[in-house]
Amino acid sequence: MAPVAIERRALRPNDVLLDVMYCGVCHSDIHAINSDWGKTNYPCVPGHEAVGKVIAIGSAVTKFRVGDIGGVGCMVDSCGTCEQCLQDREQSCVNATTFTYDAPDKVSGGYTYGGYSDKMVVAEHFVIRIPPGMDLAAAAPLLCAGVTTFSPIRHWQVKPGQRVGVVGLGGLGHMAVKLAVAQHARVTVFTTSPGKLADANRLGAEDAVLWTEAAAMTKLTNQFDLIISTVPEAYDMQPFIQALKVDATMVNVGALGTLEGGISGMGLAFGRKSLAGSMIGGIAETQEVIDYCNARNIKADVEVIRPDQINLAFDRVTKKDVRYRFVIDMAASKI
Template identity: 50%
Template sequence: MSQAKSYAAFAADKPLAPFSFERRQPRADDVAIEILYCGVCHSDLHFAQNDWGMSQYPVVPGHEIVGRVTSVGSQVSRFKAGDLVGVGCMVDSCRTCSACNGGVEQYCLEGSTMTYGSEDRQDGTITQGGYSDSIVVSEHFVLSMPDGIDLASAAPILCAGITTYSPLKHFGIGKGHKLGVIGMGGLGHMAVKLAKALGVEVTVFTRSDAKVEEARRNGADHVVVSSDPAQMETVAESFDFMMDTVPVQHDLNPYLKALKYDGTHILVGLLEPIEPPVEAFNLVFKRRVVAGSLIGGIAETQELLTLCAEQNITCDIEMLDINNINEGFERMAKGDVRYRFVIDMATLKNTAA
């Protein structure tokens, strides 16, 4: 085992604080990684505050990890010490069910093992994430960082990027389609960039006039201020797809009315009950669909990293000293970041843990 330094949540109502713990001794198929950068996801905040009622403390958040390989197990063939790699939201799955065999490990029929807050399938310990100086992960769930990719801005691609890329691919959204992107945050701005790379006509829906120019700068063809009924009326029955990146409860019905018949509204941000309820009329009379999508599989994530490197697609980030993580959480909760914090893990050396 090796000693790891980190920041952890110790209770739902307590700030994150320095924490030292033991990482497991690498197994034969494991890759040991020195963490260089870790993105800060809204899910980290939810988990730290036990918003989903499943947190076990202490918990080290972080599932947008970029680092350098320090050693590999005897059965590892794809990586060697010194390689630049990434780790996303999953670190294991059963690897034998139909979902795993189909390359969608996130839908593992036995439940995938998440990067933090999950039970390790072999030793029963609770996984700890990337707000730390090191991590040990099975080779299958380690990603290669393509040559030329910016490492810091690539970190959020492992969650925000793949969360929006996977439904684009699954639903076959491409040239000739009109896509509405609801919300202009970490997920939303990546949805715009990736959809444009696939030749899609993209309209951003935002409640804020202040984000209109931001949306255009990120490549949106059109912007609709959704709090303006007149603007919403002009786009009624216009879109093939909606990608809904909003992580809190909101009214889906106005956006459903903006879909054509046979249109699909894809939820990628909301994990809570839909409130207010969806009006069945908006579905039945136009054969519309409300769907959901969760991150993406390992092969799909590697495909996305390659695409981002080739087309110079990056996540807009603000670098964060880990000693300011609680301030970062407060700002993220207020939407005061454009569009993703990324922790420079070198700053962890200056903590007391």
């Protein structure tokens, strides 16, 4: 990663100009710059957890005024007319969602640039209202890590007293714990890092297990109503399928490449268990998680860095050396 000059489009009537203040570092950013999910178009400007001050608005904007705080998550455009968009699921737009970076830009041509930048120009529909008084650095990760884990908790209707497993305790995982605990679920964290066992309890989990220990996993057979997998790489999911109750679901929100084989079809069939996927959430749901967390003082655990520390931060994320989300203070680049 190195500094580069980019151009933003002139404001259209429905556009908002944000002076970016903070942007979270998602593991997806590392996958993108490494072309792990297909060839990346360089130069690539990552960042889909951006929070900034509104410094200008188009003539037709009604959602924001100059001086408001807005957030930009994982997408900046969609067709707005297909079945998915009309049901507030813009992330699944039939005519192709425009993601916040390295996606074909249907307005300006070329490819979109993300939030590791001084300013962003985004259509008002895709800018999230950040309530006054929120901790802005801690709010930034809610725009991806928050909604990505909030959405399955909502969709699978987690109820008080149910057992929820969270696989992986990183940027997504720690938010999954906090949000499931807020629903009064009984949460168990599965991790490969012994140093995170105590931290899982601090975050509100009832239990924490090293999933490399076969005996510990066997004891949890048929115990969980929902398991959320936040691990960003493929791994053997069969032990977690076994941990599901009858009719329960394991939902993958982390590994977006090819998953590993070995899942027992018979085990799925006899337990009527499900392996599902979920990706972020729509704009309405992203606003919902921001408001939900604001009302309950739920924050991401963040470590704030300067822009010149991004490469070091990427190395540390890869080594699982962050508790639990790096957030770039973009204002530090303007001093």
